[in-house]
Amino acid sequence: DAKTTQPPSMDCAEGRAANLPCNHSTISGNEYVYWYRQIHSQGPQYIIHGLKNNETNEMASLIITEDRKSSTLILPHATLRDTAVYYCIVRVALPAAGNKLTFGGGTRVLVKP
Amino acid sequence: SAVISQKPSRDICQRGTSLTIQCQVDSQVTMMFWYRQQPGQSLTLIATANQGSEATYESGFVIDKFPISRPNLTFSTLTVSNMSPEDSSIYLCSAGGQGAYNEQFFGPGTRLTVL
Numbered sequence: 084d085a086k087t088t089q090p091p092s093m094d095c096a097e098g099r100a101a102n103l104p105c106n107h108s109t110i111s112g113n114e115y116v117y118w119y120r121q122i123h124s125q126g127p128q129y130i131i132h133g134l135k136n137n138e139t140n141e142m143a144s145l146i147i148t149e150d151r152k153s154s155t156l157i158l159p160h161a162t163l164r165d166t167a168v169y170y171c172i173v174r175v176a177l178p179a180a181g182n183k184l185t186f187g188g189g190t191r192v193l194v195k196p
Numbered sequence: 197s198a199v200i201s202q203k204p205s206r207d208i209c210q211r212g213t214s215l216t217i218q219c220q221v222d223s224q225v226t227m228m229f230w231y232r233q234q235p236g237q238s239l240t241l242i243a244t245a246n247q248g249s250e251a252t253y254e255s256g257f258v259i260d261k262f263p264i265s266r267p268n269l270t271f272s273t274l275t276v277s278n279m280s281p282e283d284s285s286i287y288l289c290s291a292g293g294q295g296a297y298n299e300q301f302f303g304p305g306t307r308l309t310v311l
Binding site: 117128132 | 200232240241256288290299300301303304305308
């Protein structure tokens with residue numbers, strides 16, 4: 084699976100949009116981009132995933148560049164409960180790869196009042 | 197979505213002993229996994245728990261140290277054997293279907309402290 088690079092930490096203001104970047108310059112054509120987050124003392128929580136089109140759900144939006152070498156997770160209106168470590172993961176879609184996830188360091192996001 | 201529970205939620209153990217962690221999923225799932233999260237670190241995959249056959253271990257993890265069982269499609273156990281203080285970590289169970297479209301769900305984790 085391709086490696087991802089994320090900033091180690093970032094702060095954002097409550098009520099403002101939080102834009103979390105992720106670089107995956109070695110991504111291959113059959114790899115998806117997944118985002119998970121881990122709130123303190125909890126297990127990781129799935130947020131969103133995409134292949135090449137932008138995606139939106141009730142939690143966030145995922146913007147993937149045309150060359151697919153980077154992406155941005157957008158939390159449209161950050162709340163204090165969004166304080167967590169956010170992980171960007173790329174993963175192949177082949178059945179032989181199973182469903183395992185390889186976690187990098189993630190971005191520690193602190194939402195401030 | 198799948199709801200995953202783990203027992204125990206935390207434990208404090210003496211070195212040289214073993215602890216078995218249970219993972220229960222509220223629905224049948226194809227894949228189950230065990231991860232370790234050392235203090236202040238990210239998650240590391242220990243193994244894939246295969247139903248009806250031996251688990252598939254990642255590099256650096258061996259069956260003698262982390263025996264895993266998966267008797268059916270909703271339950272798995274991880275044993276941490278002959279524990280040392282270096283085994284103090286959070287151990288997380290996860291589950292999901294096959295293919296990229298199925299997200300993976302995680303349990304709350306078991307916080308293990310080895311004295």
